[in-house]
Amino acid sequence: MDSSSCIDESSASSDAGAAILSPSPTPPSPPPPLQRMGSGTSTLTIAESSSESRKLPSSQYKGVVPQPNGRWGAQIYEKHQRVWLGTFNLEREAACAYDAAAQRFRGRDAATNFPPLSPDAHELAFLHARSKAEVVDMLRKHTYLDELHHSRLRLSPPPSFLPSASKPPREHLFDKSVTPSDVGKLNRLVIPKQQAEKHFSLPGVVGGEGAKGLLLSFEDGVGKVWRFRYSYWNSSQSYVLTKGWSRFVKEKGLKAGDTVGFYRSKGGDGQLYIECRIRAAVGGVVSPAKVFRLFGVDIMKAAVGANENGKRGLEALEAAMSGPGSAGWFKKQCVVGM
DNA sequence: AATTGTGTTGAC
DNA sequence: TCAACACAATTG
Secondary structure: OOOOOOOOOOOOOOOOOOOOOOOOOOOOOOOOOOOOOOOOOOOOOOOOOOOOOOOOOOOOOOOEEEOOOOOEEEEEEEOOEEEEEEEEOOHHHHHHHHHHHHHHHHOOOOOOOOOOOOOOOHHHHHHHOOOHHHHHHHHHOOOHHHHHHHHHHHHOOOOOOOOOOOOOOEEEEEEEEOOOOOOOOOOOEEEOHHHHHHHOOOOOOOOOOOOOOEEEEEEOOOOOEEEEEEEEEOOOOEEEEOOOHHHHHHHHOOOOOOEEEEEEEOOOOOOEEEEEEOOOOOOOOOOOOOOOOOOOOOHHHHHHHHHOOOOOOHHHHHHHOOOOOOOOOOOOOOOOOO
């Protein structure tokens, strides 16, 4: 049941001694006009107005292909076989996804759409610290930036200001006693409508066409990061955690009656945590429903709010990327390398 | 039903 | 290697 990508994870990373820490302040510079290389094959004549043009517009970026629905796909070739890097709303996102893959697959000399990463870029070390398959996975799940974010936090030098407690302060949000369907084949965790609407009000989630949802990251008891898609099901009119949930259930061995707790860091980062308490089943019957405790956190607010500080905007970006004009990706990557 | 991602082919 | 095109497999 391993859903590993079609890439092999060979090619040992031999340049592990490049763990540099460069404080790049991520300039909020807008997406720079692409500096393309000589690759005159772009016929950028958007004639979408002409009725139903079944001809999809070619992308001016390398490794980017148009999708029937107007989005863009990213792909790279390796050993005569295509490696799909996912679909994106913006060409730039797809192009940058390709760039990331290219640098991981073919090294820094790889031809890229945007200026390559500087030798001391965080991304470079980050990329090569992971297998190709994992990089591809992050790209496909649009998780790249988020993982990078977490990675950076881990590497960030402890200012010795850490609280006395060994673990960062976190507040309990609520518990959910999982139902049979929560751990069944439906691959979803239902979040009570009341709770969801009160604390997870997400613009666009309930919209008629906005069944896209939002990606949320949780850290479990052992420090592993889990990402779930939070969305609204029109059919059942319920809020659910879908993508990624089944994996969590499987790995944790969750069973009906077990309790899953949700927490949130009291810090400004609003980091979310998830923990599961496996009920010691002694052959007996699991206890029915439990209670949902409310909590005071607004995901959107946490993400956007943090952005006003100018720093940690990745979470906000992540949320923003769910919408139409999302140009948040690789804000930095496209500028580095001058 | 809507989208993604693969099969496949032909050009570079 | 690369991308255009068609379409089957998935997902919401």
